[in-house]
Amino acid sequence: xxxSHTMKKTIIFIICIILSILSILPFLIMIVNSTRSTVExxxxxxxxxxxxxxxxxxxxxxxxSFNPLVGFMNSLIxxxxxxILATYxxxxxxxxxxxxxxxxxxxxxxxxxxxxMIPAQITMIGFYQMVYKVHMTNxxxxxxxxxxxxxxxxxxxRQYMIPALNKEIVQSARIDGxxxxxxxxxxxxxxxxxAIATQAIFCFVSSWNNLFTPLVLLxxxxxxxxxxxxxxxxxxxxxxxxxxxxxxxTLTALPLIIxxxxxxxxxxxxxxxxxxxx
Amino acid sequence: MKARHSRYAKYGYIFSIPFAxxxxxxxxxxxxxTAIIGFTDLQGIGTTEFHFLKDPFLNFRTILTSPTxxxxxxxxxKIWVLNFIPQLFLALLLAAWFTDRRFRVPxxxxxxxxxxxxxxITAATIAILFNALFGYPMGPVNDVLTRIGIxxxxxxxxxxxxxxxxxxxxxxxWMWYGYTMIILISGILGINPEIFEAAEVxxxxxxxxxxxxxxxxxxxxxxxxxxxxxxxxxxxxxIPKLFLMGGPDNATxxxxxxxxNQAFSGAYMYNRAAAASMIMFVIxxxxxxxxxxxxxxxxxxxxxKLQRKREKEMRRACRVGRKAEEAEK
Numbered sequence: 001x002x003x004s005h006t007m008k009k010t011i012i013f014i015i016c017i018i019l020s021i022l023s024i025l026p027f028l029i030m031i032v033n034s035t036r037s038t039v040e041x042x043x044x045x046x047x048x049x050x051x052x053x054x055x056x057x058x059x060x061x062x063x064x065s066f067n068p069l070v071g072f073m074n075s076l077i078x079x080x081x082x083x084i085l086a087t088y089x090x091x092x093x094x095x096x097x098x099x100x101x102x103x104x105x106x107x108x109x110x111x112x113x114x115x116x117m118i119p120a121q122i123t124m125i126g127f128y129q130m131v132y133k134v135h136m137t138n139x140x141x142x143x144x145x146x147x148x149x150x151x152x153x154x155x156x157x158r159q160y161m162i163p164a165l166n167k168e169i170v171q172s173a174r175i176d177g178x179x180x181x182x183x184x185x186x187x188x189x190x191x192x193x194x195a196i197a198t199q200a201i202f203c204f205v206s207s208w209n210n211l212f213t214p215l216v217l218l219x220x221x222x223x224x225x226x227x228x229x230x231x232x233x234x235x236x237x238x239x240x241x242x243x244x245x246x247x248x249x250t251l252t253a254l255p256l257i258i259x260x261x262x263x264x265x266x267x268x269x270x271x272x273x274x275x276x277x278x
Numbered sequence: 279m280k281a282r283h284s285r286y287a288k289y290g291y292i293f294s295i296p297f298a299x300x301x302x303x304x305x306x307x308x309x310x311x312t313a314i315i316g317f318t319d320l321q322g323i324g325t326t327e328f329h330f331l332k333d334p335f336l337n338f339r340t341i342l343t344s345p346t347x348x349x350x351x352x353x354x355x356k357i358w359v360l361n362f363i364p365q366l367f368l369a370l371l372l373a374a375w376f377t378d379r380r381f382r383v384p385x386x387x388x389x390x391x392x393x394x395x396x397x398x399i400t401a402a403t404i405a406i407l408f409n410a411l412f413g414y415p416m417g418p419v420n421d422v423l424t425r426i427g428i429x430x431x432x433x434x435x436x437x438x439x440x441x442x443x444x445x446x447x448x449x450x451x452w453m454w455y456g457y458t459m460i461i462l463i464s465g466i467l468g469i470n471p472e473i474f475e476a477a478e479v480x481x482x483x484x485x486x487x488x489x490x491x492x493x494x495x496x497x498x499x500x501x502x503x504x505x506x507x508x509x510x511x512x513x514x515x516x517i518p519k520l521f522l523m524g525g526p527d528n529a530t531x532x533x534x535x536x537x538x539n540q541a542f543s544g545a546y547m548y549n550r551a552a553a554a555s556m557i558m559f560v561i562x563x564x565x566x567x568x569x570x571x572x573x574x575x576x577x578x579x580x581x582x583k584l585q586r587k588r589e590k591e592m593r594r595a596c597r598v599g600r601k602a603e604e605a606e607k
Binding site for chain 2: 005008009020027033046102103108119123128129133145211212215216230231242252253260261271273
């Protein structure tokens with residue numbers, strides 16, 4: 001019994017190690033190759049020893065319309081504002097569903113349940129035509145404002161709020177003369193902090209990684225987001241510049257990997273709490 | 279009591295205005311607009327004017343009979359099914375190991391973090407990274423295989439239809455099994471531990487416990503994972519688009535890429551792309567309805583039924599009582 005347990009444990013451990021290597025290796029190759037010259041990569045594409053060509057790869061990369069800083073700033077603006085709008089207004093909408101007794105409450109809740117799975121991608125043709133008609137295709141706001149209505153997040157916030165928010169707190173604040181808007185901002189938002197933090201992480205990541213919507217809407221190079229910058233690496237101009245391509249990929253992935261490893265405890269716990277697949 | 283509620287009820291309407299307005303402008307209107315475009319002749323870059331077709335369903339028929347769309351749809355379903363089976367299998371296995379009460383896997387926390395990591399990285403980056411890894415003649419994979427002598431010469435993986443598709447399937451599995459595992463672990467940890475204790479007392483083996491206790495108890499979560507994954511899978515775009523642009527010979531073309539290519543390249547056929555979108559929309563709505571139905575709160579429903587029954591009995595009792603009173607008088 002004891003021996004078979006140790007055996008089983010060893011096998012499981014080995015499988016886990018193999019899967020871990022599988023998770024790390026592609027990114028490791030990417031990072032190492034970003035420091036190697038194209039000639040080195042052509043001789044041996046797999047190496048775990050960094051070389052000294054980081055600077056020259058960077059020169060090649062930036063020399064061909066790849067501007068990681070612009071992409072980084074645009075992605076940052078979009079992701080931060082999207083996250084703020086989505087979490088704030090989703091909490092507000094959840095509050096409406098939990099606290100107030102009004103006629104359309106159940107209808108709104110049922111409606112949110114019904115539409116929360118519908119992906120934005122499916123309605124992109126109409127969205128594009130609408131935005132194009134009002135000449136807003138290169139405005140970042142068109143990528144940000146839709147976040148105000150995030151049905152899946154409203155659903156999550158409501159689930160969290162029902163046990164977390166004591167209605168008597170709201171009642172007593174009203175008796176003390178607090179206005180409704182003030183109660184929400186000063187009393188309800190702080191109570192919802194853990195749920196907001198969890199959702200903020202996922203909202204930020206999915207907005208940061210979003211390729212489809214920006215690809216459809218943005219044609220101005222100065223407005224490009226990081227995923228669009230990445231998609232340029234697939235183009236002919238980088239066909240033989242292996243080192244530069246790996247560097248471009250590294251520049252987009254490394255910040256995410258570092259942020260993830262720092263926040264991994266919260267992120268894994270957050271997934272477990274039931275995030276909705278973006 | 280009633281009066282106090284209605285005093286605050288107006289805030290219910292006021293505070294839901296931002297959500298409602300944003301939803302109408304950015305979701306509802308585009309959805310209806312997409313549906314309408316599906317019935318029109320809207321084509322060509324920069325065009326916004328359109329006329330309804332004499333034959334309203336022409337675009338839908340063209341799409342449904344188009345061999346390219348059929349290929350794209352079959353690819354999408356195939357890639358999803360073949361990625362979901364190993365993904366679920368691996369996730370279940372790992373979830374069972376990581377929640378086993380008789381032993382702890384050393385380094386469990388680190389493993390979870392690493393298995394989930396590919397999911398957080400930009401899919402666009404991953405697609406192009408794998409394109410480089412399988413590069414020809416000198417990608418890292420070819421380098422390894424020729425160096426250890428499995429291949430005598432580098433092989434061009436990316437022009438082989440089956441291999442290209444398999445790589446997309448692998449990438450999807452690799453990106454998502456960690457996520458599914460974490461969801462399943464939280465589902466298993468949510469099961470009442472007394473059930474496991476009872477199974478242990480009854481002398482159930484680890485395998486029996488997993489098959490007869492764990493699995494039936496996470497049925498809802500399994501279904502949830504499956505349907506969210508299905509909806510995500512039906513919209514697969516980033517990986518197939520950037521890995522091989524749908525090629526070789528449409529082997530990695532998905533419906534998402536098909537719709538994008540119809541509308542934003544070549545002849546800019548917005549109308550056909552819209553029709554294809556609506557077809558996918560219907561399929562996704564059906565999947566959502568299924569999800570909604572499966573996740574409905576059975577306990578609450580049973581409770582409501584019971585309450586109605588009780589009220590009925592009470593009314594009947596009252597009636598009987600009143601009649602008896604009247605009779606006494």
